[in-house]
Amino acid sequence: MFCKYNLIIILVAVDLKLSNSFSFNPVCWLSECCNKDYIPGDIERLRTSLRSRVYGQHLVEDAVDAISGHWNPHHRAEKALTLSFHGWPGSGKNYVTKFIAESLYKEGMHSSFVHNFIGRVHFPEEEKVKQYNENLGIWLKGNISQCPKQLFIFDEVDKMPADILNAVKPMIDYKNIVDGVDYTKAIFIFLSNTGATIINEHYHRLWHAGKKREELKLNDFENLISKGVFNEKGGFHHSDTIRSNLIDHYIPFFPMQEYHVKECIKDQFRERHVHNPRGSHIQEVMDFIEWGPDDSKLFSKTGCKRISSKVALLVAKHYPLASKQEL
Template sequence: MSFKSILFTTLVLSLTKSVISFSFGEFFHDNVVCLFGECCGRKQIKADFYKLENLLYYNIYGQHLANKIVIAAMKSHWDSPHAQKALTLSFHGWPGSGKNYITRFIKESVYLKGSNSRFVHHFMGRVHFPQEKDVPLYRENLYNWIKGNVSECPYQIFIFDEVDKMPDRVLDVIKPMIDYNENVDKVDYRKCVFIFLSNTGGSIITRETLKLWKEGIKREDIQLKHFEQHISKGVFNEKGGFYHSDTIKSNLIDHYIPFLPMEMEHVRLCIVNLFEMRQIKKPSEEAITEVLDFIEWGPEPERKYSKTGCKRLSQKVALVAHKYRKSNSKEEL
C-alpha cells in the first residue's frame, strides 16, 4: 500500500472515530445527562400548550380573557423562530382571582420540572426588594442574575410577584432586556418570558366589569379593549414597581391582562373543586353554603363579587370537610 493510501485510510478512520465519538457524546448527553438532570434547548424544554389549555380550562374559573390571551401569547412567542423581543405579560386583579394559579400552570406546561425547573425564577416584592434605600443594590443584583442565567440558556421565565409592593424604579433595570434588542451586553433575551403579578388595577377592573354588567354586556363578551388603557394608566400612576417606570413609558409590556372579579358561580366551582381534591366527589349544598358563608362580597350595594376570589377557600373547605366527614361517606359529603 502506498504512503498516500495509508495517509488517506488513517484520515478516514480518524474522521470516522470523531463522528462516532461526537454522535455517542450527543446521544449520551440527550438521553442520559438530560434524563436525570435538566438541559437547555427545544429538545428538552418541550412546551406543551395543549396541556396548558386543559389546565386552564379545568382549573381557572371566570377568566376567559386571561385564559385566551395567555395561551395565544405563549404559543405565538414560543413557536416564533424570530421573536423580536422577550414576551412580557402583566397580570392584574383582586387577590384570589387566579393570577398565581395561571403562572403555576405556565411553569408546569413549559418545563418538565415545573416550578422546580432551574430555568424558572420567582421574585417576591416584599421578600426580595423590601427596602427602598437599597434600590441601587437590588437593580445591580437583579441585572447580574438575569444576565448570568440567560447567558447559560435563553429559554428562561422570570416572575415578579407583588409588583405593587416593590419600591419604584427597581424594574427599570430590565428595560433593555425586554426591549427590541438583538442583544444587550452580548446576551440575547428575546426567547425569555417575563411575568408581572400585581393587585394594582383590581378596583378599576371591578368597577369596569360592574359597569359593563349594568349595560347588559355578558361576561363572556367582555374584551381586553375594555380594560387595557385603564390598567396601564393605573399601574404607571400608582406607587409600586411600575410607578412612572421607563418600561411603561416605552410601551414594553405586551399584554396587560385583567383578572375579572369572581361571581358566586365561579366561587362555587372553586369550592367543589377543592372538595374533589379531598376525594369528596359530591359535596352537599349544605357543605358548599357553609364555605360560602365565610366570603365577603362587594362592592356595595350590589355585592356581586367575592372580595377574595377563591383565596383562603382551601382552609375553609378543610374545616367543613373535617366537620362532616365523621357522619357522612367519603364520596358524598
C-alpha cells in the same frame, strides 16, 4: 454472571432512554437541561388546565396565544415576551402563572429555569434598590446565558420599592442582543393588585349595561389598564422603569362572582378526593366570603383565596375516608 446481567440491564435502560429522549447527553438523564425534554412548551396542556381549573377568567386565553406565538419555532421574536396580570387578590393571577410554569417546563415551578420574585420578600428595603438592581442584572444575564427559554415571575410588583426593575428594562426592550446575550426567548410575567379598582369598576358598568362576562374582550380593558395603572394612587410605582410600551399584553383578572367561587370550592373538594360534596358544606364555605360593592354585592372581595383551609377542615370533619385517601 452477575456483572454480565447488570451490563445487559444498563444497556437496555440506556437504549430506552435514548429512544424516548430528545437528549443524548447523559448529564440530562440525571439533571435538568435546556432542551425539549425539560422545556416541552406544552401549550395544549396549558389550555386544558386553564379551561378546567380556572373560573371566570376567559381572557387568560390571550396570554396563552401570546406564549404560543412567542415560542413558535417558525417565528423570530423581536423582544422578550412581557405579560402584566392585574386584578384583585384571589382572582387567579398566581394560579394561572403556576399552570403556565407547569405546562412549559417539566419541573413546573420547581424548574431551575423558572424564577419567582416576591416584592416584600426579595426586595424589602427601599435604601437597597441600587444593590438589588445590580444583583438582579447580573443574575438575569447569567441565567439567560445558560438557557434562553427562562420564565421570570415578579409578584407583588406594586409592593416593590420604586425603580427596583431598572435592571429588567434593557432586557425586555426591542433589542435582539444585549451585551452579547439574546433575551428574546425569555418570558417575564408581572403580577400586581394595581388596576383592580379600574377593572372592577369598568366591569361593573358593563354588567349594568347588560353585557355578558363571556362577551368581554381584551381590548375592552387593555388600554384602560395601561393608562390608568400608572396613575393609580399607591399603585404600580414603575412608570419610569417599565414603560407601558415595553409591556406586550395587560391581562385583566375579573372579580369573582358567586358561581365562580362555588366552582373553586368544588375544585378544592375534588383535590381532597371529595367529588360530590354536600350543598350545605359548599354553603358553609361560602358564608365566610365577603362580598362587594355595597350596592350590588356582586363580587367576592377575596376571590377564591382563603377557601382551601375551610374546605380542608370540612373534609377532615365530614369525609374521613377521603382524608385517609389523601394521606
